[in-house]
Amino acid sequence: KAGVTQTPRYLIKTRGQQVTLSCSPISGHRSVSWYQQTPGQGLQFLFEYFSETQRNKGNFPGRFSGRQFSNSRSEMNVSTLELGDSALYLCASSPIFFGGGLRYEQYFGPGTRLTVT
Amino acid sequence: AQKITQTQPGMFVQEKEAVTLDCTYDTSDQSYGLFWYKQPSSGEMIFLIYQGSYDEQNATEGRYSLNFQKARKSANLVISASQLGDSAMYFCAMREGSGGTSYGKLTFGQGTILTVHP
Numbered sequence: 001k002a003g004v005t006q007t008p009r010y011l012i013k014t015r016g017q018q019v020t021l022s023c024s025p026i027s028g029h030r031s032v033s034w035y036q037q038t039p040g041q042g043l044q045f046l047f048e049y050f051s052e053t054q055r056n057k058g059n060f061p062g063r064f065s066g067r068q069f070s071n072s073r074s075e076m077n078v079s080t081l082e083l084g085d086s087a088l089y090l091c092a093s094s095p096i097f098f099g100g101g102l103r104y105e106q107y108f109g110p111g112t113r114l115t116v117t
Numbered sequence: 118a119q120k121i122t123q124t125q126p127g128m129f130v131q132e133k134e135a136v137t138l139d140c141t142y143d144t145s146d147q148s149y150g151l152f153w154y155k156q157p158s159s160g161e162m163i164f165l166i167y168q169g170s171y172d173e174q175n176a177t178e179g180r181y182s183l184n185f186q187k188a189r190k191s192a193n194l195v196i197s198a199s200q201l202g203d204s205a206m207y208f209c210a211m212r213e214g215s216g217g218t219s220y221g222k223l224t225f226g227q228g229t230i231l232t233v234h235p
Binding site: 035 | 152154159160161162163164167208210221222223224225226227228
């Protein structure tokens, strides 16, 4: 079974530009979560999607948005990029949602490393 | 306030020895889950072990065990018989039960870099 894939793996953008990152979950997984990882702030939750609906959102400005498609693939978009948006963006998928309790694992992709210059 | 605290920025261990990575947490929920993930230099997060707040026994997964002390709100990871491939960043994370219909949010600690010496 293929793992979580994220594209692109590396990206360099200029301040003020916008960027779209893509995540394809493991086949059959319907929940997708996004995290931002920086040396200063560590790993921070961005948002979670299930059935094309955002179920939860972290404490990030409105420049950060996302969506999920009917095939569970997800994209996140960052508009008007700032230098502080340079980070590793990790996507994670999960096989169950409601009724899964707290045990279910999130399977992470390799991440997209975004550099803003 | 920090919900997950990992006080050891870096740890060193000799190959084949055991090492304990510390994690303390803070939550007002009665139901919560604690996770440990390993992140090699490649960046991918690898699930290691899980402990539920209602689990009476400490979790074990192969060479990994979790020393869960609920009253102290600590969930330390013990790696036995360390291997060179264990060198990585290790994160403690928590999922709180008050998430309602959302279970996708994990709160992570700052991580501990483990270096295994031959």
